[in-house]
Amino acid sequence: MGNDTVTVTNNATGKSAEFPLLKGTHGPDVADISTLYQKLGIFTYDPGFKSTGSCKSAITFIDGEEGILLYRGYPIEQLAEQSSYPEVCYLLYYGELPNKKQYADFDKIMNHHSMVNESLRTFYQGFHHNAHPMAIMVGVVGALSAFYHDSLEIGDLRHQEISAHRLIAKMPTIAAACYKHSVGQPMVYPNNKMGYAANFLNMMFSVPADDYEVNPVHARALDLLFTLHADHEQNASTSTVRLAGSSEANPFAAVSAGIGALWGPAHGGANEAVIRMLEEIGDAKNIDKFIARAKDKNDTFRLMGFGHRVYKNYDPRARIIAKMAKEMLGTTSGTDPLLEISLKLEEIALKDEYFIGRKLYPNVDFYSGIIYKAMGIPTNMFTVLFSIARTIGWITQWHEMINDPQRSIGRPRQLYTGAAKRDYVPINARG
Ligand code: ACO
Numbered sequence: 001m002g003n004d005t006v007t008v009t010n011n012a013t014g015k016s017a018e019f020p021l022l023k024g025t026h027g028p029d030v031a032d033i034s035t036l037y038q039k040l041g042i043f044t045y046d047p048g049f050k051s052t053g054s055c056k057s058a059i060t061f062i063d064g065e066e067g068i069l070l071y072r073g074y075p076i077e078q079l080a081e082q083s084s085y086p087e088v089c090y091l092l093y094y095g096e097l098p099n100k101k102q103y104a105d106f107d108k109i110m111n112h113h114s115m116v117n118e119s120l121r122t123f124y125q126g127f128h129h130n131a132h133p134m135a136i137m138v139g140v141v142g143a144l145s146a147f148y149h150d151s152l153e154i155g156d157l158r159h160q161e162i163s164a165h166r167l168i169a170k171m172p173t174i175a176a177a178c179y180k181h182s183v184g185q186p187m188v189y190p191n192n193k194m195g196y197a198a199n200f201l202n203m204m205f206s207v208p209a210d211d212y213e214v215n216p217v218h219a220r221a222l223d224l225l226f227t228l229h230a231d232h233e234q235n236a237s238t239s240t241v242r243l244a245g246s247s248e249a250n251p252f253a254a255v256s257a258g259i260g261a262l263w264g265p266a267h268g269g270a271n272e273a274v275i276r277m278l279e280e281i282g283d284a285k286n287i288d289k290f291i292a293r294a295k296d297k298n299d300t301f302r303l304m305g306f307g308h309r310v311y312k313n314y315d316p317r318a319r320i321i322a323k324m325a326k327e328m329l330g331t332t333s334g335t336d337p338l339l340e341i342s343l344k345l346e347e348i349a350l351k352d353e354y355f356i357g358r359k360l361y362p363n364v365d366f367y368s369g370i371i372y373k374a375m376g377i378p379t380n381m382f383t384v385l386f387s388i389a390r391t392i393g394w395i396t397q398w399h400e401m402i403n404d405p406q407r408s409i410g411r412p413r414q415l416y417t418g419a420a421k422r423d424y425v426p427i428n429a430r431g
Contacts, residue, residue, distance in 0.1 A: 006031045010040050026061050026070075043413045048309075053234075055242065055404070059092060059396055060233040064310035069317065071231060072096070080320050085226040086110065086196050089168055089392040092231055093399065111192035113169035114199070116177075117147050124181040133178035133384045134263045140174050141167075142256030152250045154402055163251045164395045171388045172196065176203030179381055197222035200388065205376065218375045221328055222385075225368055228317040229386055231393030235309075237261040237268065241394040242401045243410040251398050258394045259387050265304065268390070271365040271382040274305040275373060278338045278345075287345050295354045305366030306349060307358070317364040325367040328374055339370050 004023070009016040017039035022030045030053045037043060046052045061070040069076040072091050079088055083097075090098045090106050098106060123143060127136050145152065148166065151159040177187045180203075188203040198219040206212035232238070240261035245254035262268035281290050293301040308315055329339050346362055349355045365386075372382050401407060 004029075008033075008036065008040060010042060013040075015040055022056075024056075026063065037413075043415070045415050049234075049239075050309075054239060054410075055234065055401065056406075057233065057397070057400060058095070059400060060231045060393070062233055062310050064308070064312050067311060067313040067316045067319075069232075076228065076316055077320065080224055080227055083227065084195075085223045085230065085389070088227050088230050092392050092396045093164055109165050110169045110196070113166050114173055114190035114192060116170050116173050120144075120147065120174075121177065121187055124177055124187070127181065129182060129184060131182070133175070133182060133381055134259065134269075134387070136178045136181065137175065137384055137387055138256050138259050138263075140178075141171075141259055142253055144170070145250045145252040148252070154245075154248055154250060157403075160251070160399055160402065164399060167251065167255060167391050167395050171391045172200035173203060175381075175384045175388050176200060178384060179204055179378070182378075182380075195219060195223070197226060201375070204381075215375075217328065221324055221371055222375070224324060225321070225371065225385070226389040228320060228364060229368075229389035231390070231396065234397075235267065236264070237390065238394060238397050241398050245398045245401055246407065246410040248409075251395060254398055255391060255394050258390070262387055262390065263383055268365075268383045268386040270304050270363070271369040271372070271386060272379050274342075274365055275338065275369040275379050275382070277304045278341050278370075281341055281345070284341055284344045287341070287348055290345075291348060291352060295352075303345070303349060303355075303360070305362055305369075306355065307360040308363045311361065311363065312359040314361045315363045318362045318366060321364060321367040321371070322362070325370050325374075328371055336370065336374060338373065342366065342370060 004021045005018040006021055007016055007018050017036070019036065020032045022032050024030065033044060044052070059072065061073075062068065071079060071088060072095055074083075074091070074097075079091075083091075086107060087098065087103060090103065094102075120140065120143065123140055124136065127139075144166070148163065151162045151166075153159045173190050180187045185207055188206050188208075190199055191202055192199075194202055194214070198214045198216075201214045201219060201222065202212065205214075234242075237258040241254045241258035244257040245251065249257075265273040277290075281287060290301070290303070293299045294303040294306075325339065329336050346366070349360070349362075355361075368386075369379070369382050372385060373379070377385065
């Protein structure tokens with residue numbers, strides 16, 4: 001074989017084998033070790049997938065060292081500045097930016113699917129009023145599969161597309177209804193005259209008894225936040241969607257599994273955890289105490305919103321969001337004390353050897369919660385908003401996975417460390 005291979009030698013047996021080195025458009029080469037077990041009789045061990053590429057993908061690229069994020073090749077900074085979330089949805093799913101007609105058609109389709117089946121509304125009544133909205137999301141999104149038996153043929157391209165449209169269009173309606181249930185207000189129907197983000201804010205905050213006007217600054221900020229959260233290659237929730245979907249489960253079930261994975265504080269739940277942490281810090285004078293706790297190996301406390309598995313330079317989304325947080329907080333009355341604490345915390349952490357040495361920088365969620373809070377979004381809805389935004393990423397990745405000719409059910413192996421083979425002992429003979 002040529003140079004584009006890696007050789008693996010098992011020193012225990014003296015056996016060697018060569019494996020192809022695959023080259024992507026950007027990023028490090030990838031050793032194709034799919035025949036490792038067949039050739040050398042060994043598995044690889046990589047808990048947390050720190051060195052493992054789980055698939056080929058043409059959707060999103062991240063360079064964690066350089067702080068680069070591209071959707072279909074377009075830098076996130078350009079999309080944040082010049083595009084909009086619906087256009088980004090089109091770009092991610094179809095691979096190219098739409099022309100005017102394609103965009104108008106897409107917009108029409110999204111509007112067509114924005115309502116949910118009336119019977120779905122009754123599902124909410126089964127949840128206690130103080131249920132976490134992410135718990136409701138997992139259930140309700142999974143339950144969508146019960147409504148669309150006509151389009152769940154996962155190998156059918158048109159069915160795939162309709163399911164994608166339904167998911168993207170219905171997520172804001174489903175999410176806003178979670179909030180309305182928690183505050184005991186009637187669910188608000190979508191208004192197709194409004195843009196995607198404005199419509200969501202209207203469904204969250206308007207009530208039948210009064211007038212409500214969506215703040216355009218908030219709608220623009222939300223659209224931007226949705227854009228920044230739209231996709232992030234093979235993160236925990238996306239990998240969950242791919243793995244669940246690889247068993248040929250329907251896309252609603254797969255996305256519901258992804259929502260469950262997103263909920264955790266090490267992933268999408270971090271935006272909620274950041275606000276709770278800032279509230280716990282309470283005053284800038286307490287920051288040193290919390291920094292010391294974050295550095296203490298005997299304390300499980302971590303600085304929420306700091307660190308990222310991939311970004312070891314700076315999260316480019318955090319840079320865009322930080323700017324917006326400062327601009328937006330200027331439009332609300334007074335300065336938010338949490339913003340002040342967060343700015344101080346960021347300043348102190350970025351000078352601290354512990355954080356510098358470990359390349360721990362603020363991530364996208366360090367600021368997103370502060371912006372959501374300024375819009376009046378309750379803390380327990382933050383991760384729900386993340387799930388609305390990430391739905392396009394999940395369904396696009398599912399779509400790519402399901403149409404991949406190399407697709408097979410995701411089935412990792414393990415290093416077994418349990419008891420060695422032994423014989424069953426009848427209960428009366430046990431000591
Ligand atoms: N505060 C304090 N120390 C930290 C933090 C933190 N937020 N994050 C990592 N570290 C330390 C670890 O203790 C470890 O130290 P050690 O080498 O002395 O043992 C080192 O930095 C490396 O940490 P790992 O956990 O190995 O890094 P990993 O890549 O597995 O974790 C993660 C990344 C989960 C994001 C982590 O940084 C974290 O828990 N951050 C806080 C939660 C958070 O903000 N999550 C949102 C991620 S962004 C998103 O999902 C949209």
